[in-house]
Amino acid sequence: MLRRSESSVATAAEVDQRLAALGGQFRDRFSQADSEQELRLARADVLGKKGALTGILKLMGAVPADQRRQLGERVNGIKAEVEAAFNDRLAEIRRAEREADLNAAPFDLTLPGRVPALRGHLHPIRQMRDHILEIFQSLGFEIAWGPEVELEVNNFTKLAFPPDHPATDMQDTFWVKVEGAPSDVRALLRTHTSNVQVREMSTHPPPMAIVSGGAVYRRDDDITHSPMFHQVEGFLVDVGISFAHLKGVLTEFAQRLYGRGSRVRFRPSYFPFVEPGAEMDIGCVFCDGDEARRPSCRVCKGTGWVEVLGCGMVHPLVFAHCGIDAEKYTGFAFGVGVERLAMLRYQVPDIRIFFENDPRFLAQF
Numbered sequence: 001m002l003r004r005s006e007s008s009v010a011t012a013a014e015v016d017q018r019l020a021a022l023g024g025q026f027r028d029r030f031s032q033a034d035s036e037q038e039l040r041l042a043r044a045d046v047l048g049k050k051g052a053l054t055g056i057l058k059l060m061g062a063v064p065a066d067q068r069r070q071l072g073e074r075v076n077g078i079k080a081e082v083e084a085a086f087n088d089r090l091a092e093i094r095r096a097e098r099e100a101d102l103n104a105a106p107f108d109l110t111l112p113g114r115v116p117a118l119r120g121h122l123h124p125i126r127q128m129r130d131h132i133l134e135i136f137q138s139l140g141f142e143i144a145w146g147p148e149v150e151l152e153v154n155n156f157t158k159l160a161f162p163p164d165h166p167a168t169d170m171q172d173t174f175w176v177k178v179e180g181a182p183s184d185v186r187a188l189l190r191t192h193t194s195n196v197q198v199r200e201m202s203t204h205p206p207p208m209a210i211v212s213g214g215a216v217y218r219r220d221d222d223i224t225h226s227p228m229f230h231q232v233e234g235f236l237v238d239v240g241i242s243f244a245h246l247k248g249v250l251t252e253f254a255q256r257l258y259g260r261g262s263r264v265r266f267r268p269s270y271f272p273f274v275e276p277g278a279e280m281d282i283g284c285v286f287c288d289g290d291e292a293r294r295p296s297c298r299v300c301k302g303t304g305w306v307e308v309l310g311c312g313m314v315h316p317l318v319f320a321h322c323g324i325d326a327e328k329y330t331g332f333a334f335g336v337g338v339e340r341l342a343m344l345r346y347q348v349p350d351i352r353i354f355f356e357n358d359p360r361f362l363a364q365f
């Protein structure tokens, strides 16, 4: 007992001594600090986690109870002094900085600004994608997004692709290895944006009108095909939706994109996830109405028509796979190639130019 009390007394003396020393130290440090950063560092040396005053506070537990109160008051007093000295010095530093600012050489507000030599902008494909999305948004469609690495079930199976469909073949699709997945769970780089249709239909009840856009991937590479390209996909599901709604919406879209006079036509076509399916052509924007130019037109190859999108009524099997009552609801869906529309609109002959990132090309948009 005796020994412990002696050590406590020694500790009380130590606290007292260290407090006395601290009293002068921090004022010197603060007045030497020339910037806010230096001042804050000096403050941390006193009040911070490893600061001098914090160290003293840790000793207080060992001080005898009858002296602890009085010492505690001194500690608190010093703490308040430190804070006050810090705030005073901070105000001084800020005042000095402001003064220096005001006394510095004045800005000449009449000088012309610096214009960057090369100013960036959105990629032409991105501009075209956004433009298409905006048109459908203005028609009441909502925007949704989906992943580019997708499960086979969302990219093919639920869209009623038969297992032996050529698109599901190794030749056409970039398959992705999923470590540790069961052998029947396969993933791939999505081959179309229709995965968004599956995801939205599987998670939301109709009615719905949704449009989505983004990159898709196929093993194609020539002047009109790129292994990575972009699509915009849309679909509308409700009670009583017919092919007439499809034609009305897509005709309005084509006219907003290419002008009020644009003609469209629908040709029967096959896609596994629609029935009936169609392709929409627009009157060739380069030779339409010009009988003399048409025969030599390279864009439409003399037909006067250019294919721009695939569409159709959503197949009842797709509804069934996504948990939607096909007896009650009908809907239409469409997919459009963004590069295709951009190539037509800007008369770009080779799709690969879009992805070569040559500033001489990109600066034209």
Ligand SMILES: [Zn+2]
Residues within 6 Å of the ligand: 284, 285, 286, 287, 288, 294, 297, 298, 299, 300, 301, 302, 303, 304, 305
């Ligand atoms: Zn033409």
